[in-house]
Amino acid sequence: MAKDYKRLDDFFQKPTSEPEELKKYYEDLNKGIDPNKLTVTDKVAIFFRNLVSRVEILYKKEKPKTEVVEKPSGLRHKIKVYYRFVVQKFIELFNFEADVDILDNTSVLFQRNKVNRRILFIINAIFILFFGFIGNQRPNYIVIAAFAVLMLIISRTLRKIINEKPRTLLKQQMAMYIGSVYILMASIGVYIKLRWSAGNVVIGDLVQLGNDARITTYITDISISQAGYLLIYFSLIVISLYQDATLLRILFRWVFGFMFIVHILIMYPLYDHAASFQELYDYLFVTNVNITIDIVLRTVTLVVFYIALYSSVSIGQMMNNKRKEEMIKRREMEQDFTAVVGDVFDVISVFNSHTINQNKADVHRVAEMASRLANILGLSSRVCSEIYNYSVIHIDRVTDLSILQYEGKDTLTEKDYGVIREKTVLGSVVIKRLQLNQKSEDIVRMHFEKTVDPNLVEKMKRIQRSQEGQIILLAEIYDILRQERNYKSELKHKRAIDLLQLEFKEYFEPYILDRFLKYQMEFEAFYEKYKYSELGEAE
Template sequence: MVKEKKPSIFNFKALGKGIFARFFGFEQGVDITNDVAVLYRRNVVIKNIIFVSNLMYSIILLILSLSTEGSVTDWVVSVIALPLTYVINKLLKKLINMDPNDKTKQSVAMYVAAFYIFFSSVLIYARLYQKEYFETGAYILMYYAVVVISLYQEKKLLASSFQGLLALLTVIHLIWTYNFQGLVNGQTLFEFLPQFLRLPEFSDILLRTLLFILFYFVVYAIVSMGQYMQEERKKELIKRRQVQNDFSHIVGDLFSVVFSSSYTLMDKRHANQVQLMSEKLG
């Protein structure tokens, strides 16, 4: 006989799912037919993701400070990062909760959160790009920013963010990554440009830019598909509710007719009985 397993008091799997749904579930307790409620929930989830991201940035800066190349500046930045993370999270929370039912305010919060996501990734890259073992990881944060922004499932926001990030990446490549000013070395633009096009730095910049554009198109396609599916789900749910309301209304009318008819029949029967009794008594 197989013994049944008793349910564990500490169900860590269910607990983990519950915590994840509470802080990172986009549809947790949300009516998907209410666009403002959906946007508010997305803002809350993105705020939580930003908080986790800031903690990750703080850890990266701490690792940098503990490295052999760590300087006083690195330690100062690491110490400031943690309280700054808390302050930013509180400001975003205040902005999001200012009016959960106002679409304009929630849209403003969305754009502020998106701007902070890619701006913070740029700042981290600016801090780490000169470090030999940190440059690649810091550069990946640009792609991470695009992915986080794509969670809003908003094509217009994603396109705007991509344009801003692409412009910033171009500036970063020319100024920080390869020190464009140092490569010019006093040459005129017409003298430098043909030479620059043959340099490996130009090939690397071109490759990075093309990869970023390709990555954006893939993410944009995913967002477009997700947004379309979300709209279809919303339409289906609205139709289902309409059918349910119509059915309830029809059933209610049917019962009203049945009961009113039964009352009418009962009144006629009662009148006939009274008439018969009167005739017998008379």
């Protein structure tokens, strides 16, 4: 059976086998190889590191530290504020994780759909510009209007699906696929339109005719169509923002097919040379090899781009899944932590209300005596105040331990978690104070019931042995001796002092007990004052 823990002795035992790294280190030394020798790559890396550090020293501009005496001019200040406002709004509009619970798949996809819909609005304007106003044809306003109506219908449909209540994951996925297919088909359609508008001409024929203007127009239109070609790659990037590898994998099959058709039918109309297989072969591999090379290179570029994009999305999706797993673990730990803390605080309350033989007046009386004893011992006023506050913390602060308002929450914010941590620290202090209170009660009881033995005494002496703890313990034992308990009767001051000297002296440092005994009349006055004050209030 494997051990789940190590004893202290285990850390000092000699290992049965040496680590592999250490064996290799010794082997390299025996071969005459210096393990610390720098390779060429190491030297180049060190050179660049030193170069960068020097450049930063030489060219790093430090902003002069000037004291602002008066506010900047009104116009400049307004422009600066407006600029920051615009930047902040822009970030909010295109932030994929703004106020989103990453564990809620529906909320995450809803936010991505909203952001991509805003991006789609900008892309639609670009599509209209390319589709209607750029090319060698005159703008066809009927086509532009039809395309604009189509974009409006798609946009409103997406908006309805995304925002419709109840908001479900299925609806968000449907909106994701509709938006992705639309942007992909629209970008391919824009390219087809631009390439079709450019036409196909033979430059040599135009040169013979001396039609330089037509040559310039054709070259310009071909260049514009290449810009439209890039829109297809841009649409794939927009689709990848969903960080959904499955979506990208499904759509790419169609993209690859469509782009192959575009290459052989739109970019290079091979159907004009496909009367026979031999004619097509001669056209592609004999007379126009550059066309074949161009088609192959474009296809390979598309595949390589897809592989890079798919890898990036897969890595991002994997990291998001890891984040979700870590978040789930953290929330489970937070819930367990909250539950455990709540149980501990409930136990503290029960123990405090049913076990302690002290009321509020008794506690404050002990606190006054402990604080005064600390002052007599020469401790600072701050320490005296801390001893007083610590003496009453289990009575005055126990109600601050409630965490009922957090127990019903599924998720805790950083602020909530911080408050619970503070309450936990307070709870640990209260527990220590209750332990000290119980210690004083147990010590008095075992001495009166004659159950004292050396082991028990040593155990009690180890509990909170600090100077502050002994001061409070002495004040509490004196207070218990003066009061009536079910195992003893109320004692006079002199009898209590005698017992402290005879029975309880071994629990305290001599100088602490000596100071208490020297000022015993003052402590008797404290006890009588609070006792009669309490009786007077009772009457």
